[in-house]
Amino acid sequence: MIDVANKRGLRRSGCPVSLSLEQFGDRWSLLVVRDLMVRGYRTFKDFQNSGEGISTNILADRLRKLELAGIITAEVEHSDGRRVNYRLTEKGIDLAPVLLDLLIWAVHHEQTAAPCALIERMARNREQVLAEVRRRWRERDSTPFLPPFEDKKRPATKS
Amino acid sequence: MIDVANKRGLRRSGCPVSLSLEQFGDRWSLLVVRDLMVRGYRTFKDFQNSGEGISTNILADRLRKLELAGIITAEVEHSDGRRVNYRLTEKGIDLAPVLLDLLIWAVHHEQTAAPCALIERMARNREQVLAEVRRRWRERDSTPFLPPFEDKKRPATKS
DNA sequence: AGAATCGCTTGCAAATTGCAAGTTAAATTG
DNA sequence: CAATTTAACTTGCAATTTGCAAGCGATTCT
Numbered sequence: 001m002i003d004v005a006n007k008r009g010l011r012r013s014g015c016p017v018s019l020s021l022e023q024f025g026d027r028w029s030l031l032v033v034r035d036l037m038v039r040g041y042r043t044f045k046d047f048q049n050s051g052e053g054i055s056t057n058i059l060a061d062r063l064r065k066l067e068l069a070g071i072i073t074a075e076v077e078h079s080d081g082r083r084v085n086y087r088l089t090e091k092g093i094d095l096a097p098v099l100l101d102l103l104i105w106a107v108h109h110e111q112t113a114a115p116c117a118l119i120e121r122m123a124r125n126r127e128q129v130l131a132e133v134r135r136r137w138r139e140r141d142s143t144p145f146l147p148p149f150e151d152k153k154r155p156a157t158k159s
Numbered sequence: 160m161i162d163v164a165n166k167r168g169l170r171r172s173g174c175p176v177s178l179s180l181e182q183f184g185d186r187w188s189l190l191v192v193r194d195l196m197v198r199g200y201r202t203f204k205d206f207q208n209s210g211e212g213i214s215t216n217i218l219a220d221r222l223r224k225l226e227l228a229g230i231i232t233a234e235v236e237h238s239d240g241r242r243v244n245y246r247l248t249e250k251g252i253d254l255a256p257v258l259l260d261l262l263i264w265a266v267h268h269e270q271t272a273a274p275c276a277l278i279e280r281m282a283r284n285r286e287q288v289l290a291e292v293r294r295r296w297r298e299r300d301s302t303p304f305l306p307p308f309e310d311k312k313r314p315a316t317k318s
Numbered sequence: 319a320g321a322a323t324c325g326c327t328t329g330c331a332a333a334t335t336g337c338a339a340g341t342t343a344a345a346t347t348g
Numbered sequence: 349c350a351a352t353t354t355a356a357c358t359t360g361c362a363a364t365t366t367g368c369a370a371g372c373g374a375t376t377c378t
Contacts, residue, residue, distance in 0.1 A: 012211040014272025015308045016265030017193050017258060023269075027184045027335095034176050044356050051172045055336050060357055070268075082344050082355045091268045098264060099176060101256040106175030109229075109250045110182075113173025149174045186366095203325050214367050219326055241324040241375045 023069045024095075028054050028062050030102070033088065033095055036072065037133060040142035042085045051148050071095070093137040096130055113149040182228045183254075187213050187221050189261070192247065192254055195231065196292060199301035201244045210307050230254070252296040255289055272308040 012018055024030055035041035035050050047059055054062075063086065066072045071092040077083040100122070106112050107119040122129045136145060170181070183189055194200035194209050206218055213221075222245065225231045230251040236242040259281070265271050266278040281288045295304060 013307070013309060015190075015193075015210065016262045016269065016271040016273050016278070018190060018211055019269045019271055020261040020265045021186055021189060025184070025186045025189070027180055030180060030184070031174075031177060034174075045354090048356095051174070052177055053336095055338095056357070057337090057359085058335065061335095080345070080355090084356065094264055094267060097260040098257060101260055102179045103175045105253055105257060106179045108253060110175065110178045112175040112178055114175050119175070148172070150172060204323090207325095212367095214369090215326070216328085216368090217366065220365095239324090239376070243325065 023071070024066070026062075028052075028058060029066060030095070030099065032059075032062055032066060032086075033071065033092060034099055036086060036088045037093065037096060037099060037137070038145040039148065040144045042087065042142060043083055044086075047086075051150055066092075087140075088137060093134060096133045100126065100129060100133075182230070183225070185221075187211075187217060188225060189254070189258065191218075191221055191225060191245075192230065192251060193258055195245060195247045196252065196255060196258060196296070197304040198307065199303045201246065201301060202242055203245075206245075210309055225251075246299075247296060252293060255292045259285065259288065259292075273305075 012022065024033070031050070031052060031054070032047055035047055039046075039050070041047060041050060044056075044059065044063070047063075048054065048056060063072070063074065067074055069091075070089055073087050073089055075085050075087070077085050103114070104119060104123045107114055107116055133145065135141070136143075170178070172178075183192070190209070190211060190213070191206055194206055198205075198209070200206060200209060203215075203218065203222070206222075207213065207215060222231070222233065226233055228250075229248055232246050232248055234244050234246070236244050262273070263278060263282045266273055266275055292304065294300070295302075
């Protein structure tokens with residue numbers, strides 16, 4: 001019978017959650033997916049400068065593995081042969097719910113740099129948000145949907 | 160100002176997704192959460208035998224970190240001083256949407272051992288499933304909600 | 319009292335990660 | 349069109365993390 005020994009090491013169990021984590025259960029993979037999904041990033045350098053400080057060898061490795069897993073595609077840009085454009089596949093964009101729920105969870109339980117009110121609104125309009133994310137993907141809209149929530153520069157308060 | 164340098168290494172950015180992954184972005188953490196959430200597992204040995212083959216030192220480490228992160232609690236059992244009962248906190252049970260999304264994603268895109276029809280039904284009744292998971296948590300119901308989807312024993316077909 | 323069980327810890331080898339410095343190919347600049 | 353810059357990686361190496369097997373201390377069972 002079909003034995004799907006995975007590209008990324010052996011298959012540990014048939015549990016779907018376990019299989020998911022075999023593909024992107026690490027510190028970096030989902031951040032790349034996030035960058036592609038909501039920030040409109042497309043190039044190696046975009047990811048590299050994306051704020052979390054991934055090193056180039058690991059980034060290259062993750063991109064290779066995500067491509068192998070069918071979550072992203074890589075295509076050399078026509079107008080500039082140095083650039084590689086990465087894009088999410090349908091399998092990749094289908095991770096949107098996972099990322100949205102991670103976002104919501106973290107805003108509820110961690111001290112994040114994301115504006116709580118905005119995320120609450122997104123949580124309430126879950127389906128709508130997911131539809132919009134998918135629309136952007138379908139139409140290759142790569143304007144940022146969410147900004148990088150970096151650590152707040154403390155706003156100059158009056159006191 | 161409050162500088163939340165995390166227990167688990169430095170805080171890389173304020174991005175909520177990044178913060179989430181700092182806490183459980185690895186091969187094992189979410190599997191422990193899954194075991195607690197839907198399989199009714201509670202002890203070290205339960206996790207150890209849970210099918211994926213985590214080694215004991217790593218398991219101990221993940222349990223410690225999840226506890227530190229406030230995702231699980233550990234309590235020695237009254238009736239048997241050897242046993243430690245692990246349980247999800249509210250922060251932990253709030254990961255249910257994430258796990259459900261992972262489950263659904265994998266069933267859609269990977270060859271898993273979970274019955275597709277069942278998961279499809281769960282996907283359609285998302286809110287209901289989440290409510291039930293939460294109810295189980297609230298009432299400390301630790302009967303299995305989903306079985307371990309191990310690799311299918313090939314059913315003895317006629318030919 | 320002795321054996322078993324549970325939840326770990328320890329030691330060590332192997333794999334993975336992170337960092338800094340290349341390298342290659344393509345574009346841009348002067 | 350030669351020199352420089354840029355983009356996307358590699359490479360080498362040290363540090364960290366992982367995996368495996370064995371062991372250990374505190375109960376509890378027999």
